[in-house]
Amino acid sequence: xxxxxxxxxxxxxxxxxxxxxxxxxxxxxxxxxxxxxxxxxxxxxxxxxxxxxxxxxxxxxxxxxxxxxxxxxxxxxxxxxxxxxxxxxxxxxxxxxxxxxxxxxxxxxxxxxxxxxxxxxxxxxxxxxxxxxxxxxxxxxxxxxxxxxxxxxxxxxxxxxxxxxxxxxxxxxxxxxxxxxxxxxxxxxxxxxxxxxxxxxxxxxxxxxxxxxx
Numbered sequence: 001x002x003x004x005x006x007x008x009x010x011x012x013x014x015x016x017x018x019x020x021x022x023x024x025x026x027x028x029x030x031x032x033x034x035x036x037x038x039x040x041x042x043x044x045x046x047x048x049x050x051x052x053x054x055x056x057x058x059x060x061x062x063x064x065x066x067x068x069x070x071x072x073x074x075x076x077x078x079x080x081x082x083x084x085x086x087x088x089x090x091x092x093x094x095x096x097x098x099x100x101x102x103x104x105x106x107x108x109x110x111x112x113x114x115x116x117x118x119x120x121x122x123x124x125x126x127x128x129x130x131x132x133x134x135x136x137x138x139x140x141x142x143x144x145x146x147x148x149x150x151x152x153x154x155x156x157x158x159x160x161x162x163x164x165x166x167x168x169x170x171x172x173x174x175x176x177x178x179x180x181x182x183x184x185x186x187x188x189x190x191x192x193x194x195x196x197x198x199x200x201x202x203x204x205x206x207x208x209x210x211x212x213x214x
Contacts, residue, residue, distance in 0.1 A: 011056040012203035019197075050149065053202075061106045065097075065115065075131075113136055116136075
């Protein structure tokens with residue numbers, strides 16, 4: 001299995017470096033630069049950075065899933081299919097799963113778990129869960145909150161705001177003005193020593209989970 005965890009880590013490092021540059025400009029730039037880097041714009045940069053990492057997370061979840069259907073082995077070995085033989089080509093595996101659809105969604109951890117249970121031997125069909133299912137199930141609630149944060153960045157409905165508020169109550173024990181993800185992602189997780197911004201906490205956890213799948 002390709003080292004998608006390393007690829008995700010690279011995306012995370014790029015995201016963190018982008019916001020670090022923004023923070024530097026906001027705090028130490030010339031008066032003209034600081035005027036341009038108002039707090040709202042800096043918070044928007046955090047949202048963009050997180051969105052890029054989460055998009056990579058979704059893409060690598062999909063890549064691991066299809067490669068597992070083709071017999072690619074992770075550190076845990078090959079996954080056993082619930083039915084049939086391994087696909088010879090990635091294109092064949094994708095076509096079989098899509099069933100004529102243009103794409104599938106990968107942001108919802110429950111959806112990914114259900115997909116794994118449908119195609120690999122798992123606890124629901126007489127075996128143990130696959131590596132992808134195991135990793136996601138181990139952090140299911142937090143991944144729901146991570147997905148709610150992603151969803152709030154791209155959607156402005158009341159439901160997206162409510163779920164994001166619930167996510168930050170769980171993660172940070174508070175809500176944020178305007179239900180803005182940038183405010184949350186720029187805030188510090190005070191339980192960490194030393195303290196880390198929530199952006200770094202979230203992307204680090206995604207990378208650690210990805211490492212369990214490859």
